Amino acid sequence: xxxxxxxxxxxxxxxxxxxxxxxxxxxxxxxxxxxxxxxxxxxxxxxxxxxxxxxxxxxxxxxxxxxxxxxxxxxxxxxxxxxxxxxxxxxxxxxxxxxxxxxxxxxxxxxxxxxxxxxxxxxxxxxxxxxxxxxxxxxxxxxxxxxxxxxxxxxxxxxxxxxxxxxxxxxxxxxxxxxxxxxxx
Amino acid sequence: xxxxxxxxxxxxxxxxxxxxxxxxxxxxxxxxxxxxxxxxxxxxxxxxxxxxxxxxxxxxxxxxxxxxxxxxxxxxxxxxxxxxxxxxxxxxxxxxxxxxxxxxxxxxxxxxxxxxxxxxxxxxxxxxxxxxxxxxxxxxxxxxxxxxxxxxxxxxxxxxxxxxxxxxxxxxxxxxxxxxxxxxxxxxxxxxxxxxxxxxxxxxxxxxxxxxxxxxxxxxxxxxxxxxxxxxxxxxxxxxxxxxxxxxxxxxxxxxxxxxxxxxxxxxxxxxxxxxxxxxxxxxxxxxxxxxxxxxxxxxxxxxxx
Numbered sequence: 001x002x003x004x005x006x007x008x009x010x011x012x013x014x015x016x017x018x019x020x021x022x023x024x025x026x027x028x029x030x031x032x033x034x035x036x037x038x039x040x041x042x043x044x045x046x047x048x049x050x051x052x053x054x055x056x057x058x059x060x061x062x063x064x065x066x067x068x069x070x071x072x073x074x075x076x077x078x079x080x081x082x083x084x085x086x087x088x089x090x091x092x093x094x095x096x097x098x099x100x101x102x103x104x105x106x107x108x109x110x111x112x113x114x115x116x117x118x119x120x121x122x123x124x125x126x127x128x129x130x131x132x133x134x135x136x137x138x139x140x141x142x143x144x145x146x147x148x149x150x151x152x153x154x155x156x157x158x159x160x161x162x163x164x165x166x167x168x169x170x171x172x173x174x175x176x177x178x179x180x181x182x183x184x185x
Numbered sequence: 186x187x188x189x190x191x192x193x194x195x196x197x198x199x200x201x202x203x204x205x206x207x208x209x210x211x212x213x214x215x216x217x218x219x220x221x222x223x224x225x226x227x228x229x230x231x232x233x234x235x236x237x238x239x240x241x242x243x244x245x246x247x248x249x250x251x252x253x254x255x256x257x258x259x260x261x262x263x264x265x266x267x268x269x270x271x272x273x274x275x276x277x278x279x280x281x282x283x284x285x286x287x288x289x290x291x292x293x294x295x296x297x298x299x300x301x302x303x304x305x306x307x308x309x310x311x312x313x314x315x316x317x318x319x320x321x322x323x324x325x326x327x328x329x330x331x332x333x334x335x336x337x338x339x340x341x342x343x344x345x346x347x348x349x350x351x352x353x354x355x356x357x358x359x360x361x362x363x364x365x366x367x368x369x370x371x372x373x374x375x376x377x378x379x380x381x382x383x384x385x386x387x388x389x390x391x392x393x394x395x396x397x398x399x400x401x402x403x404x405x406x407x408x409x410x411x412x413x414x415x416x417x418x419x420x421x422x423x424x425x426x427x428x429x430x431x432x433x434x435x436x437x438x439x440x441x442x443x444x445x446x447x448x449x450x451x452x453x454x455x456x457x458x459x460x461x462x463x464x465x466x467x468x469x470x471x472x473x474x475x476x477x478x479x480x481x482x483x484x485x486x487x488x489x490x491x
Contacts, residue, residue, distance in 0.1 A: 042326035043244045049398030051328045078215040086240035089330030092233040093223030140329045143227040145376040147396045151328035
């Protein structure tokens with residue numbers, strides 16, 4: 001169903017058109033919900049000697065910031081970061097501070113850079129994710145007990161290893177389901 | 186490349202600029218709130234405990250449903266790992282088997298002796314009441330904390346500060362409890378401290394988690410560093426909470442400034458763990474004996490000195 005023209009007054013819309021518009025607004029909840037599901041995936045009960053389970057939510061936030069900044073506002077990263085803190089047992093507020101800054105920086109860098117190949121996205125993501133882990137480590141030291149950096153590093157490397165897979169799925173889903181919707185609006 | 190392409194500033198209307206400004210202000214405010222929360226979690230780290238318990242409630246059912254496929258995948262991974270370097274490993278295990286056979290002989294002897302001695306001393310084993318047996322249903326993904334989530338919460342009688350163990354040894358203790366799930370602080374977490382005893386020598390020590398696979402042994406006192414490779418550590422029961430005699434770790438690097446040990450029991454998906462009531466050291470009989478040994482201690486405080 002094609003949505004009504006945005007210039008049409010609300011009073012002139014039929015009940016069905018109004019319901020359609022409201023449902024369309026709910027679609028905006030999908031990106032933050034997906035990021036939360038990805039955080040949930042990272043709580044898999046895998047007990048390895050060093051944490052080497054990727055932080056899928058972080059990859060997804062990076063991909064939204066770089067590819068589709070209109071779909072996930074930077075301020076949404078604050079509540080998402082709080083959810084991550086609760087799930088991962090990090091000091092309450094650590095991810096909430098870093099995640100929006102991470103998004104803003106990613107958007108800013110993306111504006112400067114002209115990329116030609118998907119591999120370059122991976123290269124750009126490398127310093128981003130490693131610096132994120134480093135900053136998270138410093139914030140954890142600020143609010144909690146002494147921790148070594150190694151677990152944070154291994155987690156960052158695991159996240160980087162999972163990056164191409166998540167990026168491929170993200171791009172495919174965007175092209176298949178989301179891009180057509182935006183053209184219709 | 187971002188899609189739809191970003192608009193350049195020159196072409197935007199006044200209204201759009203106002204909205205962009207409002208958006209930036211809101212973002213700054215939100216980050217400010219987050220910084221405030223972080224500072225607060227430094228000053229009062231326990232304040233978010235209830236929320237964390239609720240988060241555990243969300244995580245546990247999700248992984249309980251997915252347990253079977255994940256367990257299968259993990260099994261395949263482990264099987265694949267077993268083939269790498271198999272020949273050398275078999276040789277090493279066979280050598281170790283010889284060593285263990287001797288150990289087992291001594292162990293059987295020690296058990297017999299111990300049973301005899303116990304009956305002589307009339308030692309009462311502190312009978313630990315168990316809260317329940319629960320499956321492991323999640324972890325605290327991420328490097329900030331080493332926690333597991335068990336599928337038992339407040340409605341099963343789980344409370345904060347209860348020891349969690351398997352048959353192989355101590356796993357950790359409950360920290361944040363939700364309705365149907367609870368978080369368990371593993372002994373490898375950087376904030377974990379366990380009073381232990383070296384089985385061979387009887388020296389008390391403190392086991393410090395450090396956030397990775399091994400734990401540090403803090404041996405204080407003049408007999409410092411008297412551990413050898415393979416020494417076993419059990420809980421000492423000092424300070425309550427953990428009952429004495431639960432296996433905790435085995436020494437793997439005795440020559441470090443602070444010797445390292447590997448935990449005896451590791452949590453794994455779908456494994457069942459036992460949650461016990463906290464151990465309370467028996468104090469009252471000793472206190473009564475005190476009056477027999479030192480009669481003056483029973484004297485009322487306000488009585489005149491002789």
